[in-house]
Structure formats: structure tokens, C-alpha cells
Amino acid sequence: MLVLRRVPWRSLPLHSPHPSTRSSVRGWRASSSSSQSESSDLFEFTNGNYLVSSALRLAERKVVFNVAELSRLAAQSVNRSPDEVASVTKNCETVYDRTIIITMRDGFKMEAHIPYHCTLPRYFATASKAATMAFLRTHGIPAPQVYGYAPDANNAAGTEYIFTESLRHNERLVDQWFYLEEADIISVARQLAQLESKMMSIPFPAGGALYYTDDLERVGAPHVPLPEDARFAVGPDSRPALWLGERAGMDVHRGPYKDAEATLLGPAENEITYLTQFGRPQLPVERIKRVAYKHVEQNPAEHIETLTRYRLLAPSLIPKDPDLARFCIRHRNVHFDNILVSRSSDGTLNIAAVIDWYYTAIRPVFLLSYMPYGFGDWTVPLSQVMSTPSNFDKSTDPGAEERRGDYQRRPVNHHYLEEVEKHNPLLYRCLEDSSVKIRHQLFWAAGKEWQADPIPLKIGLIEAATSWKSLRADDRAPCPIRFDMEEMCKTILQYQHGVKVMSEMSQLQLMCNISTNNYVDKCDFEAAVERGRILKQNALLDALRGDGQGMFPELIKDWPLDDFDEEGKVIGS
Incomplete structure (x- = not known):
């Protein structure tokens, strides 16, 4: 054995x-x-x-x-x-x-x-x-x-x-998904909801990540042993954004966090420390976003001010229900490729294993409330989930295939949410509460590493301030942060311009058949390179014509498919 x-x-x-x-x-x-x-x-x-x-x-x-x-x-x-x-x-x-x-x-x-x-x-x-x-x-x-x-x-x-x-004798769910009968889809949704319920019911004394106690003691990392099994302990959050570059050498607290407020504040406090010591004005690292900022260097002092506003708001992001603030654990990235399945002798499709457990976090329930990728979108109303779009089978326009794919995913959303409601009611409460999404997105934006892109956090804070009543429905206390009209309008316009630019980037990636991180399968690489070359040539011609027509002309100055280093500088320039 x-x-x-x-x-x-x-x-x-x-x-x-x-x-x-x-x-x-x-x-x-x-x-x-x-x-x-x-x-x-x-x-x-x-x-x-x-x-x-x-x-x-x-x-x-x-x-x-x-x-x-x-x-x-x-x-x-x-x-x-x-x-x-x-x-x-x-x-x-x-x-x-x-x-x-x-x-x-x-x-x-x-x-x-x-x-x-x-x-x-x-x-x-x-x-x-x-x-x-x-x-x-x-x-x-x-x-x-x-x-x-x-x-x-x-x-x-x-x-x-x-x-x-x-576990290679099992099939990846992604290899079978589009051939499954509805009964199998319902069965997988039910099993996943039950597994997540079992996982999220495990109590933890603190927030962070899980380790063997010996491994944390060996490197002198702070930790809180699990009361029921001291072999394991909650230790520092392994979220990569907390450890990039000079951050890895900073003497800051990355967990374990004693409560929900400490969890919300920790990453933001660390990024303020980083920016104070190492921050400098720079153009956005993600070159595509430089267009949205009109090629103006962003000052880290402004982001420190925004993080300070978040720090004032963070205690108000904690739900009043203590059950939603208790610590639990959940897989960070469940999707069809990370679920392995097998069939039993009676033909039942079973989840045999869930893989890829990197960066699994222990956080308050409301900060782990997200839809598994591929199992639906919590922003789609139930009325749309079960409605058939017009000309579903007959449309042939360029967006028809994508719409059909969206529709085929909607019943999955419906079945998964139904099973979560039955087996994991605490998670379901969070998923149906639109304010949880605001809290969740703010937490991630505040802990994201500085890349000279301050708008995502600022627009999130503006949304929180303007949605204050929904965030604190039974609380008469005023919102602890304020924005004047000029700052709000400027931020919203920058955000909208950024959305437009990112939409163009998505089109560019779609035309080159590459993923969002510019990855392409080996067999498609040469074709992707050629498509990228042609698109850049056409964009350059459009920019030289100067009439604002054509595709991507404003992207040519910082062409997003050029090679560049970690600071966004073109390699070889």
C-alpha cells in the first residue's frame, strides 16, 4: 500500500x-x-x-x-x-x-x-x-x-x-462538456456545489493560506495552527501580487489575518509601503492602457491617496451578518479544465478529482463569492437565462456564434445556482447580493500590484460611494469617502476610454487567435505572427491617413503586440 x-x-x-x-x-x-x-x-x-x-x-x-x-x-x-x-x-x-x-x-x-x-x-x-x-x-x-x-x-x-x-486515466471535463446531455450537466453542477459546500464548511481560525506547520516554522513565518490538527497552520497569503519584485524583501505582514477587516486592509497597507519606498512616476506597464492615459506618466502619490481612501472605506465593506465574515477555503479557479471526471458502471458521470490548487486562499465567505469560470455569470438575470434569443439557429452575422455560445452556457448558470441554493445557501446569499460583487472587486483592486494603472481602484471606490445605500442598507452612517464632481467625471471618462481601448485589444487578440495573456498554441504560432504583422501594417496606414477611420490606428504608438520588458519598454528600442 x-x-x-x-x-x-x-x-x-x-x-x-x-x-x-x-x-x-x-x-x-x-x-x-x-x-x-x-x-x-x-x-x-x-x-x-x-x-x-x-x-x-x-x-x-x-x-x-x-x-x-x-x-x-x-x-x-x-x-x-x-x-x-x-x-x-x-x-x-x-x-x-x-x-x-x-x-x-x-x-x-x-x-x-x-x-x-x-x-x-x-x-x-x-x-x-x-x-x-x-x-x-x-x-x-x-x-x-x-x-x-x-x-x-x-x-x-x-x-x-x-x-x-x-490521475491521467480520468477525462478532463472540458473534453466532454459540449457533448454532455443535460442530465450529466445537472449532475456535475450538483456534485460541484456539494464539494464546495463541504469545503467551505471547514472552519479556520485566521485568514491567509494553508501550510504544514513545520514548513512555516522552518522559515520563521507567522502562523496560527489549526485547533483540530496542529500539523497544519494558516500562514501568509501566497497571492503573487504581494511578492513581486522588491515586495518580496519588504518586512510587512501578509497574514495570517485575525479577522475580515485585517484581510481587507492587509494587501492595501503593503502596497502603500511598497509605493512609499519604491514607487516612481511611470507610464502604464500594460502598453495598451497608455492610450487611455494619453501617454502621461502616472504618479504613485495619487495611487497612495486612492489606497488611503480605500483604507477608510474597508471596515464598511464587511457585511453585518457574522456568518458572511467567517473564514473558509475555496478553490480559486475551478473550470472545466481543472475538473477530472469518470463514469461509473451505471453510466453516471462523477467528479473524480479537482486539480490545480495553487493560490488557494482562506478568506471571509464574502471575499470568496464568485461564479466558477464556465458555470455562468451572476450578472445574467434569470429571465434571460432561460429565454431563447430570436433567430437562435439561423443568424449568420459575425457575432452569431458567440451569442449561441452565450445561450448554451445560460442553462449551466441556472443549474449551478439552483444546486448552490440547495447545498450551499451561505454562498448563494452572497451570489444573489449585488453589493458583494462591489466588495469583492474593491478588495482585488486594492491589493493589485502597482502598474501605473490607478483607474480600476478609483472607479471601484466611486461605485461604492454612489452605491452606499446598497452597501450599508440598514446603516445611517455617512459614506467615509467623498469625490467632487470634477474628479468623478474625469475618472469616469478615463475609465470609459480604457474600456474602449481594451475592447479593441480583445478584437486584436481574437483576430490573431491568441489568449488574453498573448499565448497561442504551438501549431497556430506562425499564423498568429503573420496576422499580427498584417494588422500592425494596416493600423499604421490608418494612422498615417489620419482620418480616424479603420481599426486600431490609435494603438500604433504603443503597439500591444510588440516585444517589451517588464516595465513596458519595447525590447530593442
Whole structure:
């Protein structure tokens, strides 16, 4: 029998919406004489490419490790001899890591998950993911079984890793979704609602992220042990925005948070500290947004002022019902690609496992109230959910296919919300409360890293101030923040211009067939490059004509598909 255990740290030297691919690539075989250099496919990102700053993005995802030592540690984690390892092959690459399949001579398979260098914070992201999966399994949540892990790269393999059971015999829900009968869709929605209810019913003494207590003590991180199982503890929030660049070296509190107010204030307080020490006027890092700001450098002092307003408002964002402010845990990114399914002998479609547990957070219920991607949109009224659009089957205009897709997703929204109402009423209360969305978006905007883009937080504060009665329905206290009419109008106009520019960017990405982070599948890369070249040429011609006609002429000065560095400067300029 396999034993669930961590690889003992004392045995090792001591020293974060890509599609995945299911096809294996050439790897390393124990019986061959292949050199380490011949195993480069294991180290490189080969699933696809990036249309923008490809060299930087691929370098961030290149992780070289000692294949033989990783194999030895993997075998050790399941009480096997290294001689039993038959092959090591790459299976898939996701947003945060690559999955290596380790196959034993008797056919037993296990997985090694290797995080990229850009998966931050390196130590806490890996440690928290491993502990979260192990803990949730003890509560009946079908997370992958963890055999061993190392959150530090200073070990024999030379990389962080997590060893888990192999679940590749199950199907990803995304591969079946569009062929399912309604009964199967209802069944999956019900099972997901039940799993989330079970998960969110687990009490926690503080907010942050979950770890093994030993891992936090080893690095001197603050923590609060779980009363019912002291092996685990709530420790610092692993949200990447809190650890980027110089932030990682700042002596600030990232959790555990004692209550909802501390959770709301913590990230904003840290960003004020960062901006005070390191902030400087600059153009928006996201080049597409420079158009919205008319190519004017943004001053961090203005953002500090906006964060200070948020700090005044934050205590008022806490719902009066204490049940909505209690700490719970929930998967941050459930979608069809992260749910594995199988069919039982009677034909029932079952959720076999939920994967990709990076950055799973412990927060108050109202800050974990969001719709799982693909299961609907809480902004769609029920009357629209069940209504058939006119000419549903006959329309052939350019937007018809997208409208049909939207309609096909609406029943999923309806079924999921019905099951949440039955099995997770606390979450349902939050999802049907429009004010929760305002609270949730403000929290994220206030904790986002400074990228010289202050409008999202400011527009959120304006919305909160103008929706004060809905936020504090039974409270006669005045709103603690104010905006004069001139500032509101200026901000709203900038926001509307930004929405227009982002809409143009979405069209550009759609025409190039790339994702929102400029990722494109390997087989489509050359075609995407050519489409991007033609679009830039046409935009340049439109800009030179100067009549305001054509597509994207105002984007040409900071063409969003040029290569640029982390500060938004064009590479080679």
C-alpha cells in the first residue's frame, strides 16, 4: 500500500484564464544512456508560445533539474527503489507548472509537478499547494494524493516539486462538456456545489493560506495552527501580487489575518509601503492602457491617496451578518479544465478529482463569492437565462456564434445556482447580493500590484460611494469617502476610454487567435505572427491617413503586440 507522506526535509539539504496538452513528449529513460542535455524537452516550455515577448516568457518557464535525482526522490516517496523507474516523460504544461509522468517498470505511474521560475512566491506557493491538497483529502475533497514535495530548490533534484498520484486515466471535463446531455450537466453542477459546500464548511481560525506547520516554522513565518490538527497552520497569503519584485524583501505582514477587516486592509497597507519606498512616476506597464492615459506618466502619490481612501472605506465593506465574515477555503479557479471526471458502471458521470490548487486562499465567505469560470455569470438575470434569443439557429452575422455560445452556457448558470441554493445557501446569499460583487472587486483592486494603472481602484471606490445605500442598507452612517464632481467625471471618462481601448485589444487578440495573456498554441504560432504583422501594417496606414477611420490606428504608438520588458519598454528600442 502506498503511504501518504512528505519526503523528510531532514534528508534533503536545506536552502506564483495556458491550455494543457495531454500528449507526452520525448523524455528520459532509465534504461538508456541519454545525457542530461538530451532531456531538454523536460526543461523547456514546448506546449505553445507567446506572441509578445516570447523569449522572456519562455525563459521564465524553463526549469532545469537533475532527472536521475528527481526519479530517485520520486521512487523514495512511494517506498520504491530507484531501479524500478522505467521512464520520465513530460505530460502537460499549465499556467504555473509542468507535469512530469514517472512510470515504474510494473506500470505504476505518478506525477511530478515542477513550478516555473515565474510562479511566485517560490517557497510559499509550492508549500501551500502541497499542504492544501493533503488537508482537503482528510475532509473528503477529491484532491490528488500527495506522496512527497520540496518547496525549496536546494535539494538533490535542483528544483521545487510536488509528487502526486497520477490521475491521467480520468477525462478532463472540458473534453466532454459540449457533448454532455443535460442530465450529466445537472449532475456535475450538483456534485460541484456539494464539494464546495463541504469545503467551505471547514472552519479556520485566521485568514491567509494553508501550510504544514513545520514548513512555516522552518522559515520563521507567522502562523496560527489549526485547533483540530496542529500539523497544519494558516500562514501568509501566497497571492503573487504581494511578492513581486522588491515586495518580496519588504518586512510587512501578509497574514495570517485575525479577522475580515485585517484581510481587507492587509494587501492595501503593503502596497502603500511598497509605493512609499519604491514607487516612481511611470507610464502604464500594460502598453495598451497608455492610450487611455494619453501617454502621461502616472504618479504613485495619487495611487497612495486612492489606497488611503480605500483604507477608510474597508471596515464598511464587511457585511453585518457574522456568518458572511467567517473564514473558509475555496478553490480559486475551478473550470472545466481543472475538473477530472469518470463514469461509473451505471453510466453516471462523477467528479473524480479537482486539480490545480495553487493560490488557494482562506478568506471571509464574502471575499470568496464568485461564479466558477464556465458555470455562468451572476450578472445574467434569470429571465434571460432561460429565454431563447430570436433567430437562435439561423443568424449568420459575425457575432452569431458567440451569442449561441452565450445561450448554451445560460442553462449551466441556472443549474449551478439552483444546486448552490440547495447545498450551499451561505454562498448563494452572497451570489444573489449585488453589493458583494462591489466588495469583492474593491478588495482585488486594492491589493493589485502597482502598474501605473490607478483607474480600476478609483472607479471601484466611486461605485461604492454612489452605491452606499446598497452597501450599508440598514446603516445611517455617512459614506467615509467623498469625490467632487470634477474628479468623478474625469475618472469616469478615463475609465470609459480604457474600456474602449481594451475592447479593441480583445478584437486584436481574437483576430490573431491568441489568449488574453498573448499565448497561442504551438501549431497556430506562425499564423498568429503573420496576422499580427498584417494588422500592425494596416493600423499604421490608418494612422498615417489620419482620418480616424479603420481599426486600431490609435494603438500604433504603443503597439500591444510588440516585444517589451517588464516595465513596458519595447525590447530593442
